[in-house]
Amino acid sequence: MADATLLDQVKDRKNRADPYPLFARLRETPVSRQHDGTYVAATHAAVASLLYDPRISSETLPPSKRPLTGNPFTDWVVKPIRQHITDTHRPFIFRDPPDHDVLRGAVMHQFTRERVQAMRKRSDRLVADLLNEKCGAREIDIVDDLAYPLPVTVICELFGVPREDEPKFHGWATQLATALEPDSLDDDAVRAKNSRCFDEISAYMAGLIRDKRRHPGDDMLSGLANESAPGIGRMGDYDLVATSILMLVAGHETTVNLITNSMLTLMRHPEALERLRAEPGWAPRVLEEVQRFDPPVQFRTRKALADLAIEGTTIPEGAPVVLLFAAAGRDPQAYADPDRFDPDRHDNRHFGFGGSLHYCVGAPLARFETEAALAALAGRLQNPRLAEDPPYRPGAALRGPQHLRLAIDGIA
Numbered sequence: 001m002a003d004a005t006l007l008d009q010v011k012d013r014k015n016r017a018d019p020y021p022l023f024a025r026l027r028e029t030p031v032s033r034q035h036d037g038t039y040v041a042a043t044h045a046a047v048a049s050l051l052y053d054p055r056i057s058s059e060t061l062p063p064s065k066r067p068l069t070g071n072p073f074t075d076w077v078v079k080p081i082r083q084h085i086t087d088t089h090r091p092f093i094f095r096d097p098p099d100h101d102v103l104r105g106a107v108m109h110q111f112t113r114e115r116v117q118a119m120r121k122r123s124d125r126l127v128a129d130l131l132n133e134k135c136g137a138r139e140i141d142i143v144d145d146l147a148y149p150l151p152v153t154v155i156c157e158l159f160g161v162p163r164e165d166e167p168k169f170h171g172w173a174t175q176l177a178t179a180l181e182p183d184s185l186d187d188d189a190v191r192a193k194n195s196r197c198f199d200e201i202s203a204y205m206a207g208l209i210r211d212k213r214r215h216p217g218d219d220m221l222s223g224l225a226n227e228s229a230p231g232i233g234r235m236g237d238y239d240l241v242a243t244s245i246l247m248l249v250a251g252h253e254t255t256v257n258l259i260t261n262s263m264l265t266l267m268r269h270p271e272a273l274e275r276l277r278a279e280p281g282w283a284p285r286v287l288e289e290v291q292r293f294d295p296p297v298q299f300r301t302r303k304a305l306a307d308l309a310i311e312g313t314t315i316p317e318g319a320p321v322v323l324l325f326a327a328a329g330r331d332p333q334a335y336a337d338p339d340r341f342d343p344d345r346h347d348n349r350h351f352g353f354g355g356s357l358h359y360c361v362g363a364p365l366a367r368f369e370t371e372a373a374l375a376a377l378a379g380r381l382q383n384p385r386l387a388e389d390p391p392y393r394p395g396a397a398l399r400g401p402q403h404l405r406l407a408i409d410g411i412a
């Protein structure tokens with residue numbers, strides 16, 4: 001019975017700053033049943049085994065079977081686009097093969113090397129500009145001043161969203177990220193707010209897609225809206241809206257939190273911050289270690305498609321299964337001295353970007369945005385000091401500080 005409440009404690013806001021002692025207790029039973037019938041996989045071996053098991057499904061909502069092409073916005077007037085998406089055209093993060101693979105394939109087709117390289121250069125420039133705006137300041141909030149604006153601008157530019165509309169995306173991205181929390185659907189107020197927000201963003205995206213069809217640019221949305229992808233042809237309109245919204249939501253708060261968690265960890269490990277200042281090329285190792293040590297995506301939920309026997313437990317068909325990526329990252333069976341932050345470690349097989357079919361499609365973007373931010377912060381902040389223990393955002397699954405205020409002597 002003691003284990004039955006551990007996941008509730010993980011979700012409890014008062015444990016947001018440090019859920020790791022709870023994860024250690026959860027790991028004592030590799031796969032444990034919670035009082036509500038949810039199963040939690042907490043060790044590295046159990047998470048890996050379930051993540052790669054084809055009998056585990058991402059269709060955690062009722063199934064959404066619909067042809068992927070030829071779904072124009074004709075019946076938009078009958079019900080809002082949001083409803084089409086939630087009823088029948090869910091974003092591919094919530095879908096299984098074959099639909100998942102086809103939709104994901106269409107996105108990957110547009111993630112060309114040229115686009116990624118161009119956004120990499122752009123990220124370096126954006127980071128430099130954001131820090132230049134703070135020159136002369138004696139305090140910086142890593143969240144508001146850098147981590148928050150950077151990814152939204154990157155994804156908007158990649159998708160060809162006009163600059164003047166970017167501020168709208170800030171609000172939408174933050175609100176819709178709450179939908180990734182497991183209990184958000186139980187809260188009427190959150191659901192109502194999400195629905196309004198979904199209506200706004202989907203109507204906006206539908207309009208933008210029409211514009212991109214009339215006047216295609218060289219952005220990713222123009223590509224998705226006008227070009228045929230292998231195995232799918234031209235993506236149906238509702239799937240296109242759902243995919244665009246997914247890219248925005250999945251790529252925003254996650255990146256904010258990776259930059260912020262990384263900077264917080266560096267502030268708590270001054271020797272690592274010093275080394276990064278002297279050696280900016282070390283940033284990739286720092287961020288990969290943060291993905292193990294304190295990842296933004298702490299867990300994801302799946303559903304068992306069959307009875308699954310694992311580590312002495314049988315998960316019954318239909319049961320929700322929580323894959324605790326963050327607990328797996330601290331598993332002593334998988335990592336030497338797991339509670340030590342050590343970017344030079346060689347045993348780092350983290351789940352920070354997930355794994356298997358649903359491995360993060362935006363990982364290259366997330367990596368270079370975070371590298372650019374960390375190298376610049378370490379190099380340019382003069383004598384940074386942690387002004388307070390940071391307050392956390394409400395989310396447990398997508399976890400990170402609301403603000404990270406540092407006192408500084410200036411910005412070089």
Ligand code: HEM
Binds near residue numbers: 092296359360
């Ligand atoms: C999937 C993490 C940035 C788009 C995932 C998954 C994780 C993850 C853990 C797997 C979800 C699952 O297994 O259910 C992160 C982190 C990021 C980041 C930590 C930033 C540091 C991005 C960016 C984008 C993006 C920048 C888009 C531009 C996606 C999409 C999926 C995904 C579309 C779904 C993939 C699928 O279902 O096949 N991400 N992500 N992510 N991510 Fe990311």
